Amino acid sequence: MKINYLLKFTLVFTLMVILMGAYTRLSDAGLGCPDWPGCYGHLTVPNESHELAKVEAHFPEHTVEPEKAWLEMIHRYVAGILGLMVFAVLVLCLKHREAPKKLPIFIAALIIFQAALGMWTVTMKLMPIIVMSHLIGGFSLFSLLLLLYLRTKPLRIPGGDIYARKLAPLAMAGLVVLIIQIVLGGWTSSNYAALACTSLPICEGNWVDNLRFADAFSPFQGHHPSFEFGVLDYATRMTIHVTHRLWAVVTAAILILLAIKLLKAQSTVMRQSGYVLILLVVLQVALGISNVVMHLPLGIAVSHNGGAALLLLSMVFINYALWRKA
Template identity: 80%
Template sequence: MAIQRLIKFTLVFTLAVILMGAYTRLSDAGLGCPDWPGCYGHLAVPSASHDLANIESRFPDAQIEPEKAWLEMIHRYIAGTLGLMVLAILIMCLKQPQAPKKLPVFIAVLIVFQAALGMWTVTMKLMPVVVMAHLIGGFSLFALLLLLYLRLKPLRIPGGDTYARKLIPLALASLGVLVIQIILGGWTSSNYAALACTTLPICEGNWVDNLRFADAFSPFQGDHPSFEFGVLDYATRMTIHVSHRIWAVVTAITLIVLALKLRYAQSHIMRNSGYLLLLLVIAQVGLGISNVVMNLPLGIAVSHNGGAALLLLTLVFINYALWRKA
């Protein structure tokens, strides 16, 4: 069906938006344009001399960096295109009698809220709780689009019902553990804590005595002109980083256990899902270690975001398949 093809393309496009958002954030281009939705009042990054002179009077404290500004605007362009695609999906679902109605409506509401979060990210000068919410919204949109696709495409997995029911609690727990890890990763990134620890396996120095959980996970960080490059002290950022790293171990173990158990499923679809999950976990752990060892290279850091998104999609599929199978 046309709607299924559109959703598949939208899923790929959503992943591109997530990666572009990560690239923009990690390139410190989140405030490349200090206003919204345009850039210094223009639909594109201004370059004409008279425009630049006008900008200097309107934004006296701004320093125009064309490369960062274009990164931010390209992210906005493709995010806006994604919004139009979601709108098209909603219209098609509403017109098709047998298609779900509540889920596409919720997805449409979510992307409108995502646009608002994108605006607040700029107007609130990269406030960490807003930046993290924007990231989680993108991941949620990715997962819900897959769920909509699966509901439109009948999933038939023969045999193994008893075994599948036994794996449902573990699959749900794995999804919950991964969601927590994604949130921790978003909080680590939005607080510029990715390089707070530069050694393995945990952190350098007497890190245990410097843990500050109350400060590390408080959404209220005071009133600041800008949150770019972070406002927290080292001990607080270190606490965030350590929490993300320790929970990464919990996440990896949980997901690997599920992947290994799926090897014994009667359905080849479930077995292949287990193998894919195992491969993604190994790759994601490798990317995480590389981020530490190589001091957060841009390509690897962006890939780490993409790996998390693909892990989420895989676990959403596994949980849906197990529930349908049961």
């Protein structure tokens, strides 16, 4: 079906949008344009003298930073293209008699909500709960598009692999644990807590006595002119970072256990999934350690976001394969 080809391309494009969003956020360009959907009232970044005069009149508290502004606008452009692709998928699904209907409608609704979150990210000045929700929305869109692809092109696993199907509860537990870890990662990033600990394996100093869980995970952080660069104190950011790092150990352990068990499955597909899962977990742990040791280099930090997205995709695939009806 044409839907399959469009969905493949849309999946790849969604990953590009996720990476572009991470690059924009980590480059501190989230407020490169202080308004939405344009940039200082323009469809592109203003650079002409009369445009800059208009900016000075309407945005006196801001200075145009072209590099950051273009990063933000390019992210909006590619996100807009992704939205059009999602609606094209919806139209094809509605036209094709055998294609799913409810799932593409839900995905289309999600992309609209994502656009709203993108707007609120700017208008609410990078409020962490909004920034994290925008990140989670992108990952959810990525996962649901894969699920739709699998439903339009049925997965075939030869034979009834009884051993593999017994792993379904462990796979679901792994998916839940991974989702929690991704949420913690989003909260760490949106609160600028990625460098709150710069030593390994845990944190420097007497960190245990400085844990503040109530403050660290409260979605309400008061009223501030802007949340850019974070508003929490060091101890609170350190708590967020430590929690993300410790939960990473739990996540890696469960996913590696699942991968090792998948290697014993009869199905070639499931064994290959096990190898891919091991590779992605090892790569993601290495990227996480590199972020700490190398003090969050932009390329590695963006790759860490991409690795999380691919890990999630892998776990969605494994769960679909194990839980689907034989």
